Amino acid sequence: MxxxxxxxxxxxxxxxxxxxxxxxxxxxxxxxxxxxxxxxxxxxxxxxxxxxxxxxxxxxxxxxxxxxxxxxxxxxxxxxxxxxxxxxxxxxxxxxxxxxxxxxxxxxxxxxxxxxxxxxxxxxxxxxxxxxxxxxxxxxxxxxxxxxxxxxxxxxxxxKELEDQPDQLMLGPGAVLHAVADHVVDSYVTVAQSVENDIDEMEEEVFTPRSTVTIESIYQLKREIVELRRAVNPLGTALEALGRNTTMPLPKEIRRYLRDVADHHTAVAERINDFDEALSALITAALAKVGVQQNTDMRKISARVAIAAVPTMIAGIYGMNFEHMPELNQVWGYPAVLLLIATVCTGLYINFHRNNWL
CATH class of the missing domain: 3.30.460.20 (CorA soluble domain-like)
Structure with missing residues (x-):
């Protein structure tokens, strides 16, 4: 050896x-x-x-x-x-x-x-x-x-694709450079489409009532978008130099092909930047949804407390055991108090329900 x-x-x-x-x-x-x-x-x-x-x-x-x-x-x-x-x-x-x-x-x-x-x-x-x-x-x-x-x-x-195109290979080593760059940028487009589908699905989940998507999941996806952007975006400068700098040791035809690759790269880089903005807006919307849900829960709790306070208050008054109290010695006193409690509680429930508190 x-x-x-x-x-x-x-x-x-x-x-x-x-x-x-x-x-x-x-x-x-x-x-x-x-x-x-x-x-x-x-x-x-x-x-x-x-x-x-x-x-x-x-x-x-x-x-x-x-x-x-x-x-x-x-x-x-x-x-x-x-x-x-x-x-x-x-x-x-x-x-x-x-x-x-x-x-x-x-x-x-x-x-x-x-x-x-x-x-x-x-x-x-x-x-x-x-x-x-x-x-x-x-x-x-x-x-x-x-x-x-x-x-x-x-x-x-x-x-294999290049070997099936001898006219392209006749342009020399620059043809391989273009083919590799084009292949990599095409993979960027494919990945960007898959990520976009993820964002659309997550957006639908966020605005679905009682969804299980958490803000942590959105933030993690945002971090992955940052990693994708770091991998994709810096290549634009190199592709522009290859396609537009006439002093590069590349045939004129190859530079034309590389300019087309640079255009595709610019389009996918812009999509990735849009993903980042969309996820930022989605995080804001998710936080707002959490705030609205908390307000709704507080209203429901407050309404139930208000209804429960009525029998508690009346029972507290009649539980003080004074001798001279209204209807204390009347046969119909106890049913009358129960009827009063039921009437007030029912009225409160109807009022809260009408105002979407329950």
């Missing part, structure tokens, strides 16, 4: 870095797929990443697309040596969980995208509705390296 080259230096990044012991790890473990494309067609056979790059260099045409999943730093060191990747970008790949951004290192572009996945859940017990990951794309004159962190948003389908 060949040994892995030493790691590139990460000085100047501002992060503490503790080298791991030099244990050779096959880079192929992290490689999901590696292919050479010439004139928009995939060359037959299996290539290692070094062999693929040598094949492109020998032909003087085409490009390499290497797909990686959760590589460690030794595996990335090997990839970085073959494709001459900048150490700062390689360090970002190793650490993962980066903010969406675009970096340019000479003729190599480094794009970081956050991926999102919707987690089905019960509306009454919101815990987590959005899982996030990373896709990082290196694009050079004759290569594309995609690195994926997380178990969702695989790129096998993207590769």
């Amino acid at each position: 060949p040994s892995i080259p030493p790691l590139p230096s990460f000085r100047g990044s501002g992060r503490a870095h503790t080298p791991l012991p030099h244990i050779p790890v096959p880079t192929a473990r992290a490689v999901v797929d590696c292919a050479v494309y010439v004139d928009g067609r995939r060359l037959p056979g299996h290539f290692g990443h070094a062999e693929a790059m040598a094949e492109v260099s020998k032909r003087g045409a085409g490009f390499v697309w290497v797909g990686l999943h959760d590589p460690d730093e030794y595996q990335m060191a090997d990839i970085a040596k073959v494709f001459d990747l900048h150490p700062l970008a390689v360090e970002d790949v190793i650490h993962g969980h980066q903010r969406p951004k675009l970096e340019r290192y000479d003729d190599t572009l480094f794009l970081v995208l956050r991926t999102v996945s919707y987690v089905p859940h019960e509306i009454h017990s919101v815990s987590e509705i959005v899982e996030t990951g990373d896709i990082m794309v290196f694009t050079g004159p004759n290569f594309t390296v995609t690195v994926r962190h997380g178990e969702h948003t695989g790129l096998a389908g993207v590769r």
Whole structure:
């Protein structure tokens, strides 16, 4: 087994870095797929990443697309040596969980995208509705390296769709960059639609009498929307730069496609901002509903207390055992007092019920 080259230096990044012991790890473990494309067609056979790059260099045409999943730093060191990747970008790949951004290192572009996945859940017990990951794309004159962190948003389908469109692949590595960005933004749209359905369902529950949705559930959903917004919104700056900056090392046609992706991203980012405002209004409405319910309960309690006070007051008066009291020595006195209590209590009940207190 060949040994892995030493790691590139990460000085100047501002992060503490503790080298791991030099244990050779096959880079192929992290490689999901590696292919050479010439004139928009995939060359037959299996290539290692070094062999693929040598094949492109020998032909003087085409490009390499290497797909990686959760590589460690030794595996990335090997990839970085073959494709001459900048150490700062390689360090970002190793650490993962980066903010969406675009970096340019000479003729190599480094794009970081956050991926999102919707987690089905019960509306009454919101815990987590959005899982996030990373896709990082290196694009050079004759290569594309995609690195994926997380178990969702695989790129096998993207590769298959591109291989069915040779005219698109003939545009070079930029076609892969566009396809990955378009795939990620499309997943944003899908997740946003699912979240919108959750918000609509929660809104209906909030305004349903005796609903079981709590303010804590709404607030938790709002926190998940904040996480979604942090993953989605920052990508807009990078997409605008790719689509509108003519100095980028991308074909003109690819920049046109990327501008379309940027438009879709802007639309979904605006929807997510609307979600946050809708949930803020929903929290306010839920609090108002709680206040109204408390007022209603207090009115009912007050009405019942007022009705109960009538027999209590009369019984208290007649319970003082004075000798000279009205109707005390009359045969009809006791029934008369009971009739008085019933009449007053009935009148109070009718009055409270008419005014919606009962």
